[in-house]
Amino acid sequence: MEDRCKGCRFCIEFCPKHVLEESKAFNAKGYHPAQAAQPEDCVNCGLCEMLCPEFAIKVTEEEKVKEVVRHG
Amino acid sequence: MNDDGSEQTQEMDQYLREDRMPHIWCPGCGIGSVLHCFLSALVKTDIDADKVCVVSGIGCTGRAAGYVHLDSFHTTHGRAIPFATGLKLANPELQVVVFSGDGDLVAIGGNHLIHAARRNIDMTIICVNNFNYGMTGGQLGPTTPLDARTATSPSGNYERPFNIPYLAAASGATYVARWTSMHVRRLEQTINEALLKRGFKFIEVIAPCPTVYGRMNRQPTGMDQMRYYQENSVIQHGADPKDVDIDLNGKIIVGKFIDIDLPTYSDLQLRVEQKAFGPEESKGEAVKKKAATAASKSK
Amino acid sequence: MARRGPLVGEFFMNGDIACAEGGISAGCRFFAGYPITPATEVAERMAARLPEVGGTFIQMEDELGSMAAILGASWAGVKSMTSTSGPGFSLMMENLGLGIMLETPCVVANIQRAGPSTGLPTLTGQGDMMQARWGSHGPYSIIALCPSSPQECYYLTIKAFNLSEQYRLPVLVMADEIVGHMSEKVVIPPPEDIPLTPRRQPTTPPGEYVPFPPDEDLVPPMANAGDGYRFHVTGLTHDERGYPVMTAAAQDKLVRRLIDKIEVNKADIIEIEEDGTEDADVIVCSYGISARVSQYAVELARGEGIKVGMLRLITVWPFPEERIRQLARQTKTFIVPEINSGQIVLEVERCAGGKAETLLLPHMGGSAHRPETILEAIRSAVK
Numbered sequence: 133m134e135d136r137c138k139g140c141r142f143c144i145e146f147c148p149k150h151v152l153e154e155s156k157a158f159n160a161k162g163y164h165p166a167q168a169a170q171p172e173d174c175v176n177c178g179l180c181e182m183l184c185p186e187f188a189i190k191v192t193e194e195e196k197v198k199e200v201v202r203h204g
Numbered sequence: 205m206n207d208d209g210s211e212q213t214q215e216m217d218q219y220l221r222e223d224r225m226p227h228i229w230c231p232g233c234g235i236g237s238v239l240h241c242f243l244s245a246l247v248k249t250d251i252d253a254d255k256v257c258v259v260s261g262i263g264c265t266g267r268a269a270g271y272v273h274l275d276s277f278h279t280t281h282g283r284a285i286p287f288a289t290g291l292k293l294a295n296p297e298l299q300v301v302v303f304s305g306d307g308d309l310v311a312i313g314g315n316h317l318i319h320a321a322r323r324n325i326d327m328t329i330i331c332v333n334n335f336n337y338g339m340t341g342g343q344l345g346p347t348t349p350l351d352a353r354t355a356t357s358p359s360g361n362y363e364r365p366f367n368i369p370y371l372a373a374a375s376g377a378t379y380v381a382r383w384t385s386m387h388v389r390r391l392e393q394t395i396n397e398a399l400l401k402r403g404f405k406f407i408e409v410i411a412p413c414p415t416v417y418g419r420m421n422r423q424p425t426g427m428d429q430m431r432y433y434q435e436n437s438v439i440q441h442g443a444d445p446k447d448v449d450i451d452l453n454g455k456i457i458v459g460k461f462i463d464i465d466l467p468t469y470s471d472l473q474l475r476v477e478q479k480a481f482g483p484e485e486s487k488g489e490a491v492k493k494k495a496a497t498a499a500s501k502s503k
Numbered sequence: 504m505a506r507r508g509p510l511v512g513e514f515f516m517n518g519d520i521a522c523a524e525g526g527i528s529a530g531c532r533f534f535a536g537y538p539i540t541p542a543t544e545v546a547e548r549m550a551a552r553l554p555e556v557g558g559t560f561i562q563m564e565d566e567l568g569s570m571a572a573i574l575g576a577s578w579a580g581v582k583s584m585t586s587t588s589g590p591g592f593s594l595m596m597e598n599l600g601l602g603i604m605l606e607t608p609c610v611v612a613n614i615q616r617a618g619p620s621t622g623l624p625t626l627t628g629q630g631d632m633m634q635a636r637w638g639s640h641g642p643y644s645i646i647a648l649c650p651s652s653p654q655e656c657y658y659l660t661i662k663a664f665n666l667s668e669q670y671r672l673p674v675l676v677m678a679d680e681i682v683g684h685m686s687e688k689v690v691i692p693p694p695e696d697i698p699l700t701p702r703r704q705p706t707t708p709p710g711e712y713v714p715f716p717p718d719e720d721l722v723p724p725m726a727n728a729g730d731g732y733r734f735h736v737t738g739l740t741h742d743e744r745g746y747p748v749m750t751a752a753a754q755d756k757l758v759r760r761l762i763d764k765i766e767v768n769k770a771d772i773i774e775i776e777e778d779g780t781e782d783a784d785v786i787v788c789s790y791g792i793s794a795r796v797s798q799y800a801v802e803l804a805r806g807e808g809i810k811v812g813m814l815r816l817i818t819v820w821p822f823p824e825e826r827i828r829q830l831a832r833q834t835k836t837f838i839v840p841e842i843n844s845g846q847i848v849l850e851v852e853r854c855a856g857g858k859a860e861t862l863l864l865p866h867m868g869g870s871a872h873r874p875e876t877i878l879e880a881i882r883s884a885v886k
Contacts (some may be wrong), residue, residue, distance in 0.1 A: 138231030140426045146386070163231070182244065182388035185229060185236025185426075187220060221735070224746060254731040259575070270735055270747065275728040277578065278737035278747075279571065286535075286568035290575025290583065291728060293559045294533050298579060298729050316571075317562040414553050477554045481506050 136188035139163035143180035143189055149173040152180060215247045216240075221273050228267060232418075232426020234385030234411025238332050239268050241388055242303065245395035249396060256299045259288040262312060264339045265305035265332040282312030285320045288327050296326075296470060298397065306333040309343040310366055314346070321375035321404045323469040328398050328405045331368065332385075334413035342416025348454035351418040368408050370445040373462050378403035380462035384433040385411040386459060392412075394460060403468055410456060421452070506555045510691045518656040518683040519544035519586075522612050522676065523552065525660030526584050528697055529709070531610070532558030533583035535572035536563055537591060540624040541680040543743045544616040545586035570598035570778035577775050580702070580727030582664060584610040588640035588680075589618045589631055592638070599673055600639035603761060604738045606723065608667035608702065610660060612676040613789075614683040617842075617868025623865040627680035628727035628868035629791055630843035635675050636820050642758055644755035644765035646772060647675040647820040649790040650842075659817070666772060670764055675776045679820065679842070681792040681871055705732060714745040769821045776815040779805070783812030785836045785884040788827075788851055790816040792871050793840045800877035811881050819847060827854035840872045860884075 143166050144152045153169040164191060166189065168174070178191050231309050246256065253274060260269035262281035269276040279287045284302045285436035292300045309317055309331050320327070336354050337343040340426065344354040344361050346369060351360045373380045379398055383391040391409060398405040412418055423429045433456060441459040448457040509528045511846070514784050516524070523545045526534070532870035546562065553560040563569040566587055587595060602609060605793035609827045617628035635647040646666050656678055662670040663674040703724045705712050714734040726732035740754045756805045759855035765772065789797040794815040804811045812834065816823065837859055839848040845863045852861040864880055866872050
């Protein structure tokens with residue numbers, strides 16, 4: 133279930149608020165998965181989630197902080 | 205859409221076969237995005253998921269049937285549409301969706317496509333068009349633009365491609381639309397609209413194939429092709445399908461081109477049978493009534 | 504026009520029509536086909552009758568679509584069939600394989616004509632018998648029944664439906680143009696007197712259901728689309744969950760079961776008709792229209808005092824290997840008249856294992872054998 137991100141960058145490039153970036157770390161498949169650099173800027177548009185071909189990214193709201201949670 | 209979207213996500217998740225993740229599609233491939241749009245759209249329609257059947261053919265896009273937690277059928281190359289026709293006519297309550305690729309639906313499956321459109325069989329076709337036969341290594345297909353390089357056109361393609369919306373419309377499809385996999389929200393909305401409509405609905409989705417087609421045509425990453433879509437897509441709702449050809453590196457006209465209402469195959473069948481056998485209820489009528497009651501339950 | 508349900512009574516009808524009525528009596532309520540001589544009458548009869556019994560008929564754009572459509576209809580829970588002849592049969596082969604792989608009950612009637620290629624469209628042949636066994640690619644088993652009369656066209660179509668539900672696969676009715684176009688008395692019993700094999704329903708609730716764990720007889724229960732079982736089926740080699748598994752081990756497990764479910768249950772499937780074979784010096788082994796002619800030749804031969812037996816294959820596939828092996832030890836010669844260049848004779852010869860002679864009487868097609876030809880062969884065999 134983990135480590136689905138394949139580094140395609142769709143979410144990073146299309147996020148209207150530039151919330152996401154490529155992490156320096158590698159996931160199990162050797163990709164640099166996307167991570168939330170500025171989660172506080174997330175406006176919950178859900179584009180990252182829809183665009184992701186791997187079903188690897190979800191937008192969730194925890195209390196008042198909107199956080200981008202990724203699978204692995 | 206809920207404010208936090210999480211409930212929607214959870215609902216959509218239940219339509220994904222988590223036990224089959226990760227899927228086989230390449231990094232940067234657009235099929236996953238299209239599948240996501242389809243599942244989100246399905247959730248939003250409130251259609252009874254037990255009645256939804258996904259039928260696919262052979263090819264990368266055809267693998268999508270294996271990832272949906274719905275009654276799904278991964279059939280033979282080009283034959284998803286007639287298989288789906290059998291499903292639908294035998295049980296009109298089923299909501300039948302064909303999810304397959306350009307080669308499968310338009311080359312080997314071309315004959316079945318035009319006849320199902322002609323008959324206006326009530327089903328939804330989602331045709332992912334990545335301009336080549338990806339699964340087998342990037343050979344040319346019926347939509348490969350002129351001059352494109354593929355595994356079977358190493359010096360450039362010299363076969364004129366189909367303009368699929370034109371083909372579908374000319375064959376009689378009553379709903380024809382095209383988006384790219386970048387247009388996720390609009391695609392989701394279009395799929396939603398199509399699922400709730402009766403008739404033969406055809407949605408073409410242009411999607412990246414970075415590993416073969418893209419690599420052979422100077423667009424080696426999914427992002428290269430997505431950027432190309434972003435810069436070259438032109439939304440023209442109601443455009444005449446004959447004008448929406450796609451040239452290599454040319455403009456991509458997207459939008460909803462055809463949306464009309466015509467009697468379906470089953471409507472016409474019912475009309476003839478009632479005329480032949482009198483106004484007593486035929487099986488078609490009984491099932492249609494049942495389907496109408498079910499549909500009215502789902503807004 | 505009045506609606507008529509399944510017919511009941513005595514009728515004078517040809518084999519094609521009887522085949523269609525057999526389907527209707529068996530509960531077939533979906534037909535997808537394409538016109539082709541000499542099978543067209545099956546489709547035309549279905550076009551007229553299915554609306555009367557609440558079924559659906561569709562004339563598809565080709566035979567590939569027809570075969571695909573009947574698989575889809577079967578998965579929707581409706582018994583389905585198609586009919587064709589040689590050229591269309593060839594087109595159906597790929598999807599026949601899909602039907603076998605997805606374990607889909609349905610019936611395909613091939614009213615054979617003379618081939619190869621376009622051949623003699625209006626005249627008989629029996630040249631598709633090996634194709635019936637091996638026409639689709641890959642290893643598999645199949646069931647094929649051969650009617651010798653319109654009555655049998657009716658009865659064997661019902662049997663074909665029952666076998667297809669019992670063993671979950673497409674079952675072939677291999678008729679031929681003469682049997683298809685000849686008109687004879689056909690007795691159709693009342694529906695309550697026709698035993699029908701129901702589809703084997705899942706015994707697990709939807710949440711726990713997987714599509715392919717076999718019962719003891721190697722056949723898995725089958726869910727219908729739309730009933731909430733949320734199954735996935737694929738033509739790819741798959742496991743019990745229906746998911747593709749691309750390994751030799753999975754291939755072995757699955758394909759052996761697809762073959763074994765027929766082979767292991769052969770005794771229940773095979774139907775043959777024997778007359779005077781126990782102490783025969785020569786046995787005429789035939790099927791379909793050839794068996795009709797053979798029967799007459801055998802009677803003439805017996806009139807001359809020859810101890811000749813008649814073995815009629817009603818089930819050609821699976822082939823009755825055991826019986827041929829047994830008879831080979833008792834008789835001297837098998838004579839196999841068939842309207843092709845020698846297909847089922849290969850099976851007879853193989854099973855005879857050299858213990859009896861095998862004599863082929865080939866006929867390339869266009870008419871049936873003359874009884875004299877078979878009689879002459881019988882006489883020569885006992886000299």
